[in-house]
Amino acid sequence: MLDLAKLSTETRNPETMNLDQMTPLEIAEAMNREDARAVASVTEVLPQVATAIEWATEALRSGGRIVYMGAGTSGRLGVLDAVECPPTFGVSPDMVVGLIAGGEGAFIKAVEGAEDSVQLGEDDLRAINVSERDVVIGLAASGRTPYVIGGLTYARELGCKTVAIACNRASKIGAAAELAIEPVPGPEVLTGSTRLKAGTAQKLILNMISTGSMVQIGKAYQNLMVDVQQTNEKLVTRAQNIVMAATECTRDEAIAALEQAGGHVKTAVVMIMAGLDAEGAAEALAGAAGHVREAIAPRA
Secondary structure, three states: OOOOOOHHHHHHOOOHOOOOOOOOOHHHHHHHHHHHHHHHHHHHHHHHHHHHHHHHHHHHHHHOOOOEEEOHHHHHHHHHHHHHHHHOOOOOOOOEEEEEEOHHHOOOOOOOHHHHOOOHHHHHHHHHOOOOOOOOEEEOOOOOOOHHHHHHHHHHHHHOOEEEEOOOOHHOOOOHOEEEOOOOOOOOOOOOOOHHHHHHHHHHHHHHHHHHHHHHHHEEEOEEEOOOOOOOOOHHHHHHHHHHHHHOOOOOHHHHHHHHHOHHHHHHHHHHHHHHHHHHHHHHHHHHOOHHHHHOOOOO
């Protein structure tokens, strides 16, 4: 029989023993207090998160990918982070990949037993042709999910950088990976419901890894999303606003530059700030490996 008693994510929270007797406001207050523990737990593992950002950046610069894998809530969080990268950073959907035990259908409906297969973790990585250039990040709140262990073990054998994100110390997935990130937010408000604090802690870390690595490869200028894709009316306006904020130009000037740049925000910014046409701005960006700040720097 599987022993979960020693996992902090499975123990009972003494502050919420009367959860079923609380008023709606008391429930909200209790959850808010506990959520603060999730944030605090991530603070304690920031050096490890920074290493993961460095490894993810190296992978992307070398033509590799960030590959998340997990089961249940953890798997869904990885998929969520992956699918948000293309519209935010203008990258290919293949650059950040989210794998969930049981396949894409498991995102909206649980696939029972899928997480218990070590072989399935390896098989899913084989299916996307994972290579040593990729960084593989396994997620499991409990830290013991066989699917994740199987994937991390296989990825490490290939020479991939491997990262485990768990919400218990000395986790099994941490032992299977080269780097363990193990925030401990403590027992859940609702015992064992790791979509709560544990899920929040994992989401915070994923935000840091994907955003940090994208910034490092030039997907931001100052704190602006200069590779945002204009896929709806709101994002068209946002693109104009980004050009205006970066260059202090008028909206009409931003619209004109974006039209000449084929809608590419980064190119439009460099055009205005460096006094170049679209072709010259594109060349400057290529020479600066996509970094706006370097592309607009005065040439000696």
